[in-house]
Structures are given as structure tokens and as C-alpha cells.
Amino acid sequence: MADVGSISLMMSFVVIIYSIIAYIVGLKQQNKRLVKSAQNGVLANTILVTVASLSLLYLLATSDFSIEYVAQYTNRTLPMIYKLSAFWAGNTGSLLLWFWVLSIYGAIVAFSKNPVGAKLKPYASVVMLLIGLFFSLLLNFDTSPFAPLGFVAQDGAGLNPMLQNIGMVIHPLTQFLGYVGLAVPFAYLMADLFLGEKGASWIKVTRRWVLFTWLFLTIGMVSGGEWAYVELGWGGYWAWDPVENASLMPWLTVTAFMHSVMIQEKQGTFKIWNVLLMAASFLLTIVGTFITRSGILASVHAFAEGRTGFYFLIFMFIIVVVTLFLFFKRFKSLRSESSTESLISKESSFLINNILMVVISVVVLWGTFYPLISEAIYGVQITVGEGFFNQTTIPFWIAMVILMGLCPLLPWRKSSTKGLKKKFGVPLFLSHIFGFVLFFIGIRDFYPVVTFAASFFVLVTIVQEFWQGVRARKSNTGEGVIRALLNLVGANRRRYGGFIIHIAVIMMVVGITGSSAYQEEVLVTAERGEVIETKNYEMTYNGLQVAEDPHSAVVYAEMDVYRNGNFYATLRPAQEYFGASAEQDSSAQVDFKSGIREDLYIILSGWDESGDTATFEVVVNPLVSWIFWGMRLMVIGTAIALWPDRGHYSRMLLKERYSVSKEVS
Amino acid sequence: MGLVAALILGVLVLYLIAYPILTNDEIENIDYQQRIKSFEEAGNFVDRDVILAEISELELDYHLDNLSEEKYRDFKERLEELLAEKEN
Numbered sequence: 234m235a236d237v238g239s240i241s242l243m244m245s246f247v248v249i250i251y252s253i254i255a256y257i258v259g260l261k262q263q264n265k266r267l268v269k270s271a272q273n274g275v276l277a278n279t280i281l282v283t284v285a286s287l288s289l290l291y292l293l294a295t296s297d298f299s300i301e302y303v304a305q306y307t308n309r310t311l312p313m314i315y316k317l318s319a320f321w322a323g324n325t326g327s328l329l330l331w332f333w334v335l336s337i338y339g340a341i342v343a344f345s346k347n348p349v350g351a352k353l354k355p356y357a358s359v360v361m362l363l364i365g366l367f368f369s370l371l372l373n374f375d376t377s378p379f380a381p382l383g384f385v386a387q388d389g390a391g392l393n394p395m396l397q398n399i400g401m402v403i404h405p406l407t408q409f410l411g412y413v414g415l416a417v418p419f420a421y422l423m424a425d426l427f428l429g430e431k432g433a434s435w436i437k438v439t440r441r442w443v444l445f446t447w448l449f450l451t452i453g454m455v456s457g458g459e460w461a462y463v464e465l466g467w468g469g470y471w472a473w474d475p476v477e478n479a480s481l482m483p484w485l486t487v488t489a490f491m492h493s494v495m496i497q498e499k500q501g502t503f504k505i506w507n508v509l510l511m512a513a514s515f516l517l518t519i520v521g522t523f524i525t526r527s528g529i530l531a532s533v534h535a536f537a538e539g540r541t542g543f544y545f546l547i548f549m550f551i552i553v554v555v556t557l558f559l560f561f562k563r564f565k566s567l568r569s570e571s572s573t574e575s576l577i578s579k580e581s582s583f584l585i586n587n588i589l590m591v592v593i594s595v596v597v598l599w600g601t602f603y604p605l606i607s608e609a610i611y612g613v614q615i616t617v618g619e620g621f622f623n624q625t626t627i628p629f630w631i632a633m634v635i636l637m638g639l640c641p642l643l644p645w646r647k648s649s650t651k652g653l654k655k656k657f658g659v660p661l662f663l664s665h666i667f668g669f670v671l672f673f674i675g676i677r678d679f680y681p682v683v684t685f686a687a688s689f690f691v692l693v694t695i696v697q698e699f700w701q702g703v704r705a706r707k708s709n710t711g712e713g714v715i716r717a718l719l720n721l722v723g724a725n726r727r728r729y730g731g732f733i734i735h736i737a738v739i740m741m742v743v744g745i746t747g748s749s750a751y752q753e754e755v756l757v758t759a760e761r762g763e764v765i766e767t768k769n770y771e772m773t774y775n776g777l778q779v780a781e782d783p784h785s786a787v788v789y790a791e792m793d794v795y796r797n798g799n800f801y802a803t804l805r806p807a808q809e810y811f812g813a814s815a816e817q818d819s820s821a822q823v824d825f826k827s828g829i830r831e832d833l834y835i836i837l838s839g840w841d842e843s844g845d846t847a848t849f850e851v852v853v854n855p856l857v858s859w860i861f862w863g864m865r866l867m868v869i870g871t872a873i874a875l876w877p878d879r880g881h882y883s884r885m886l887l888k889e890r891y892s893v894s895k896e897v898s
Numbered sequence: 899m900g901l902v903a904a905l906i907l908g909v910l911v912l913y914l915i916a917y918p919i920l921t922n923d924e925i926e927n928i929d930y931q932q933r934i935k936s937f938e939e940a941g942n943f944v945d946r947d948v949i950l951a952e953i954s955e956l957e958l959d960y961h962l963d964n965l966s967e968e969k970y971r972d973f974k975e976r977l978e979e980l981l982a983e984k985e986n
Contacts, residue, residue: 236900241907248911255915263962265926269918277911284907346950351957882950883982 235300235379238288242377245281245336246369248274249362256359268355275336275343275358278365282336286320286329289378293319298386302326302378308391310784318402319392321409324541325378330405331522332368334413339365342417349885350438356424357417364416367548375540394811394820400460408453408480412518414446415483419515422508426559431566436494436507437885441875443494447487448871454480455741455864466821466836468754468852470860471745473622478601479521482594486514489590492640496580499645503580504567506587512556517594519549524601577653579643586636589629596625623749631684634742637735638691641728642698660697664690681750688739688746695732702729722873730874737870740863747856756838758848768853770833771795772804777844786810787822790837790847794826802826806837806849831855926964930956930973937980946984953977 252274259267289302293316298304306319306326320326339361345354372378395401418439425435457480458470471477490510496503523545560567600617607615642656668686676682699718706717722729755767759774766772775791789807793800807822825834832854840847878884918925933952937944953974960970 234899237903240900240904244904244907244911248915251915260962263964265959265962265964266919266921268958268962269925270915273914273918277914280910281907284903346947346954348950348953348957351954352961354954355958880982880985882946883978883985886953886978886981 234288234291234295234297235381238285238292238379239377241281241285241288242369242372242379245278245285246366246373248278248281249366249369252278253359253362253366256355256362260355272343272355272358275339275362278362279336279340282329282333285379286333289320289326289329290317292379293317296389298389299382299384300378301380301382304382304386304389306389306392308389311389311392311397312784314399314402315392315397318396318405321405322392322396325372325376325380327405327409327522327525328368328371328376328541329378330409331413332365332372334409335361335365335368335416338413338417342420347438348882349889350421350425350430350434353421353424353428353430353434353438356427357420360420360423361416364420367544371541371544375544391811391818394809394818395464397811397820398460398464400456400463404453404456404460407449407456411446411448411450411453412483412521414442414449415487415511415515415518417442418446418511422511423556423559426508426563429563429566431504431563433497433501433504434889436497437889440494440498441877443487443491444871444875447484447491448868448875450480450484450487451867451871452864454484455860459861459864462857463823464820466823468752468834468836468850468854470748470857473597473600473617473619475601476521476525478597479517479524482597482601483514483517483521485590485594485597486510486517489587490514492583493587496583500580503584505564508560508567510587510591512552512560513594516549516552516556517598519545519552520598523549577643577648579640579645582636582640582643586633586640589633589636593626593629596629597622600625627680630742631680631687634684634687634691634739637738638687638694641732641735642694657694660690660693663693678750681746684742684746688742691735691739695736698732699729726876726878727874730870730872730876733870733873734867735870737863737865737867740859740866744856744859744861744863747859748854751855753853755851756848757851758846761845765849765851767851769797770801770851770853771798772835772849772851774847774849777840777847784811788837788840789822790840790849792835792849794833796833801833804833804835806835808837827858829858832857928955928959930959930965930969934973934976934980938976942984944980944984946981949977949981949984953981 252271255267255271255274258264259269259271292300292303293307294313296303296307296309296316302323302325303319306322307316311319321330339358342354342361343358418435421435421439425433454477457477461472462468462470487510490507493503493507493510497507523542600621603617604614607613638660639657644652664686667689668682671677671682671685676685699721702721703714703717706712706721707714710717710720712720753768757765757767759765761774761776764771764773771794773793773795775793777788777790780787780789787807787809789805792804792806794802794804804824804826806824809820809822811818811820821836821838823834823836825832832852834852834854836850836852838848838850930952937949937952956965956970956973956977959965965973
């Protein structure tokens with residue numbers, strides 16, 4: 234089966250080169266047959282990469298230890314789901330996953346029936362193929378997932394225990410769907426710049442695609458945090474690790490883009506900004522892949538050991554040069570058609586929101602690469618810790634939350650004092666009251682109070698917006714409240730889906746603030762039968778148990794937990810040991826009870842030989858579940874915003890015709 | 899195994915990329931007039947995706963200079979009308 238995979242990858246390389254040439258020649262010579270042949274080449278490539286990927290999955294599932302990758306990341310006792318998820322556990326497999334998703338997206342672009350901006354399609358396909366060519370080159374000539382081991386191993390090395398979690402099945406997949414998804418708007422952007430379309434068409438074609446991609450970037454990032462919380466056993470979910478930062482940076486720039494693109498659609502401004510944001514977003518996804526795949530941030534020496542990182546560097550250089558070349562070539566035509574009239578307007582607030590997001594992104598980029606820069610300059614790696622990222626970014630995050638309440642409600646162009654009072658009077662008043670209430674109940678730290686009050690402000694503005702819409706519908710149509718609400722959302726899915734996404738963000742902000750500012754943690758050693766007390770919890774340690782299966786052995790402690798004197802839960806924090814080399818391959822299996830107010834989170838840190846005494850790390854994490862429920866609500870909000878309206882394409886074509894006739898006149 | 903797979907995949911790939919080149923001129927000379935007329939006659943029975951695909955094809959032909967400006971505008975307007983009827 235490895236032969237099938239290798240041959241498919243090699244054929245894919247040839248097909249990609251053919252398709253690129255056929256597209257270019259076909260478009261240049263206006264030969265439709267060649268263009269169609271190239272289009273079918275894209276489909277052929279997708280089939281070939283799919284065959285290669287299925288071959289790797291088959292090799293992993295059947296434990297073919299004659300293949301280096303299979304022997305390196307699986308073993309015989311690994312459950313099937315983790316054998317399959319080992320596909321993306323290593324460098325080569327991840328690259329194949331990138332390539333696979335890219336080839337599928339490439340086929341979606343090439344065979345898209347979307348009539349809006351249709352002439353960009355073949356050019357965008359060429360860009361997608363060129364990106365694919367890079368991954369094809371890597372997989373065929375640098376690091377093949379089908380490389381033979383040279384002998385048939387008795388068993389494999391197995392999968393890193395920390396990756397044996399359902400979160401690690403979901404997180405990389407969603408992250409890659411998001412990362413690779415940005416290739417599509419980037420490809421349309423390049424096509425638009427190449428054809429000199431004045432930066433308008435690509436926005437229309439890719440608007441929903443960007444939202445789809447952003448959703449997966451969000452799920453990828455938050456599910457990664459959820460995995461860290463459940464699996465890594467340190468009580469947190471975000472550590473400003475370079476790999477986490479790599480997912481945050483494009484998320485920020487894409488979020489900024491989704492907002493600034495509204496200004497371009499409405500007023501024809503921000504074209505240059507949007508071009509730069511999208512190019513930066515795509516580049517940051519490559520930077521993210523580069524960070525995780527090159528080992529460069531562990532040390533420049535690690536980077537020098539493999540060639541993959543070097544090739545990524547060349548690829549990034551080419552992207553920057555080509556983008557800048559096309560950007561400057563079309564610079565004049567990208568200039569705005571109008572300018573901002575007032576500082577207190579929707580477009581100004583969107584601009585500030587954009588600047589904040591980009592600033593955070595730059596700060597995170599700087600902090601992420603600082604160890605590398607310091608090593609290059611001083612010869613010593615100076616690591617930048619959580620403190621740097623928190624101190625530098627928290628004020629910007631708070632400002633962004635406040636803007637989240639202001640932006641959607643501010644009018645276009647300029648606003649009157651009367652209008653501002655009407656829109657923001659009640660939310661401002663209530664959020665101040667809320668802030669005072671927090672202060673009086675004992676929440677007095679500056680940043681948490683401001684963040685909670687700002688979040689409340691946003692929530693009130695959104696509720697007010699929904700209420701005004703429902704009230705207007707009720708009086709116009711005589712509908713009941715529920716029907717009016719449903720019809721209101723249905724009639725303007727993008728706007729109200731956006732509001733639901735904002736509520737989800739607020740939930741996440743509240744969760745992050747509560748859990749990071751008010752986390753309580755104790756390290757305690759208890760004897761069997763002893764009661765551990767922390768906050769309003771009483772936990773009785775009932776001793777250790779051992780559970781074994783062919784795959785692993787689990788040592789767990791049983792704890793009966795009471796809250797405010799009432800039975801709350803039985804928790805079983807554990808250490809799991811894998812394979813023969815038990816001492817090395819172990820991972821903490823934390824146990825926790827999640828609630829709306831807080832999570833009780835217990836880690837089994839150690840025990841004596843008899844098991845009569847054990848040491849626990851008990852963490853009380855306030856509001857942490859709000860983060861993960863926020864993500865779920867965000868999926869619902871995005872689905873509503875993405876759901877096509879009736880007459881979607883007709884309207885888009887009408888707009889396109891209008892903008893063309895405007896240009897002609 | 900590898901050889902057989904290579905053969906099957908090779909034939910499939912060749913078929914896909916060669917078909918548009920070797921086929922008769924149905925790709926280059928689409929009779930839009932006739933096709934749009936048949937859509938108009940079929941009315942509501944035409945699928946929305948078919949109309950969308952037709953507009954995409956029309957755009958490609960126009961971009962490749964296979965259609966005059968006048969014909970392109972006429973066909974596109976008619977297709978857009980059909981689409982609007984279908985969508986609303």
C-alpha cells in the first residue's frame with residue numbers, strides 16, 4: 234500500500250505541473266479546451282492526494298511497521314481511533330493533511346458554480362495549484378510519509394500519551410481546515426490583483442468562505458485549549474506557547490478582516506488595508522506551520538537539522554515578494570473611493586478595532602520570535618513568558634471588548650449626540666451600575682471589574698438591538714415575540730448571526746477573565762480517609778485503585794466531593810501508563826467537575842508505595858466552562874450568519890452589475 | 899499492487915485531462931441561445947444550480963473571447979432573470 238501512496242504523490246506532482254501550465258497557456262491563448270483540461274487536472278490531483286492519504290490511513294490502521302512513519306507514531310496496542318489520528322501526529326503526516334485539505338479546497342474552487350467573480354476562478358485555481366506544488370515538492374523530495382524503515386519492526390514506538398485524547402483528534406483537523414481554508418481567499422486576492430480588478434471582486438466571492446475558515450480557526454484554537462485543560466494537567470488552557478500563538482495570530486488578522494471588509498462593501502474604502510490583512514493572514518498560517526514544523530523556536534540549531542524549515546522560509550519569501558509586487562503594481566487602483574467623515578462613526582470604530590487586533594498580533598509575533606532573535610543576537614535564548622503577553626495585550630483586549638459594543642450600533646459616516654444618547658444611554662448606565670455591584674460584592678481588581686463591566690455593556694447593547702428589532706416587527710406585522718424574533722434573525726442572518734457570535738465572544742471573555750484572575754490552587758498530601766478542604770469543597774480521599782487493559786495501566790484515586798455540605802461528585806484523578814516502558818510513557822489524567830460558576834479540577838501528583846498517602850493538586854477555576862460553551866454558541870452564530878439567504882446569488886449578481894456600470898460611467 | 903494502482907490511476911488521470919482536449923467541439927461552441935431558450939421554456943423545472951453553472955460557463959466563455967459583448971450581456975441578463983425567478 235505504501236507503493237500506492239508514493240506513486241499517487243508522484244503522479245500528483247506531475248499533474249499539478251501539467252495543470253499549472255495548461256491553465257496559463259489556456260488562458261493566454263484563450264483556449265477553452267486547455268482551461269477545461271487544467272480544471273480536470275485539479276480534480277485528478279484531488280483524487281491522487283486522496284488515494285495517498287487513504288493509503289497512509291490504511292498503513293496506520295493495519296500497523297505496517299515496515300513504514301518509518303507508522304513505526305514512529307503507532308504501536309500494536311494503540312486504539313484504532315488514535316492509530317488513525319497518528320496521521321497528523323508527525324511532521325510528514327501533517328504536511329500530507331495540509332496537502333489533502335488544500336487539494337479538496339482547490340477542487341471546490343475550480344468547480345465552484347458561484348457566478349459572482351467567475352472570471353477570477355481559473356486564476357485563483359492557478360494560485361491554489363502553486364501552493365499545492367510546494368507541498369507536493371516537500372512530500373515527494375524532502376520528507377515522504379511512505380518512506381520505508383528498512384526492516385519490519387516488531388512493534389512501533391507508539392503515540393505520545395498526551396496526544397491520546399479525543400481533543401487531539403478534533404483540534405488538529407479543525408485547525409488545518411481553518412489554516413488551509415485561508416489559501417482560498419488568498420488565491421482569489423492574488424487573482425484579483427493580477428487581473429487588476431480594483432480589489433472588489435475577490436471580497437464578494439470569498440466573504441462566506443472567510444467566515445467558514447474563521448469558524449474552524451476558532452474551533453481549532455479553543456478545542457486546543459480544551460485539550461490542554463483536560464489532558465495536560467496543569468489547570469490551565471492557554472500558556473502563550475509558540476504553537477498556540479501561531480493559531481492566535483491569523484485568527485486575529487482574519488477577525489480584523491471580517492470587520493473591515495464590511496466597510497469596503499458599504500463604502501468602497503479600506504481596500505488596501507483588506508488586501509494587506511488577507512495577505513498577512515495567509516502568510517501567518519504558513520508561519521504557524523513553519524513554527525510547528527521547523528523546530529526553529531526550540532532552537533535555531535533544531536531548524537538547521539532538517540531542511541523542511543528552510544524550504545518553508547523560501548516559500549514564505551516567495552509569497553511576500555509576489556504579493557508585494559502585485560500590491561504595488563495595483564496600488565493606484567486600490568485607493569479608496571471615499572474617506573472617513575467623522576471619528577465617531579462605524580467605519581472609524583472598525584478601523585480602531587482593526588488596529589487593536591493587528592497590534593496584538595504584532596506583539597504576539599514579536600514575543601513568539603523573541604527567543605530566536607535573542608539567540609541570534611546575543612547567543613542566548615531569552616524566553617518570553619506569560620507575564621509579557623498578559624501585560625502587553627490585556628489593555629488592548631479590554632478596548633476591543635468595549636468596541637464590540639460600540640461598533641455595530643454606531644451609524645455610518647457620522648453620528649449626532651442625540652443618536653448616541655439613544656443608542657448607548659441605557660447600556661452605559663446599566664454597565665456602570667453592574668461595575669459598582671461587582672465592586673460591592675468584593676470583585677475589586679481593576680482589570681476584571683473593567684472587563685466584566687465592558688462585557689455587560691456589550692451584552693446590553695445586543696439585547697437592546699434584538700429587543701428594538703422584535704418590537705418593530707411586532708408592531709408592523711402583529712407577530713408574537715418568538716415568531717418576531719425568529720423572523721428578525723431569518724431576515725438578516727448575517728447581522729444577527731454576528732450578534733450571536735459577539736455574545737459567544739463575551740462568554741469567552743468572561744470565562745478567560747474569571748479563570749485567570751480568580752483561580753485558586755492548593756497542593757495537598759492526604760492520607761486514606763482524610764478530608765481535604767478548599768474553598769467551599771470537602772474532598773475525602775478513599776485510596777488508590779488500579780485498572781489495566783492491553784493498551785495501558787491506570788492508577789487512580791477515588792475522591793468523594795461535597796460542596797457546601799452536600800454530595801457533589803465522585804472524582805477519579807489518575808496517572809495512565811502506556812506500553813512496556815511504563816516509567817517514561819505516562820500522562821496525568823485529571824478529573825474535574827464542571828459547573829456554571831466554577832470547575833473543581835483535581836490532579837493526582839504522586840503517592841507512596843502503599844497508596845495510603847497521595848498528593849493532589851486541587852484547582853478551583855471560576856467560569857472556565859463559559860469559554861467552551863462560548864465556542865459552541867459561536868458555532869451556532871456562525872452557522873446562522875453563513876446560512877444562505879433567499880435570493881443570495883441574484884442579489885450578488887445585481888450588486889456586481891451595479892458596480893461594473895458604476896466603474897464604466 | 900503498486901503497478902496495478904499506477905496503471906488504474908494513470909488511465910483515470912489521462913482520461914480526465916485528455917477528455918476536454920480530445921472531445922468534439924461541444925466545449926468551445928456552446929449554443930447558449932438554444933440552451934437558455936430551453937431553460938426559459940422549462941420555467942420552474944430548471945434547477946437553480948444548473949442556472950448558476952450556466953452563468954459561470956458564460957463568464958468563462960466571455961473572458962476567453964468566445965462571445966461578443968452584446969451576446970454576453972443578453973444571455974447573462976436572461977440567465978439572471980431566470981435565477982431571480984428561481985430564488986425569489
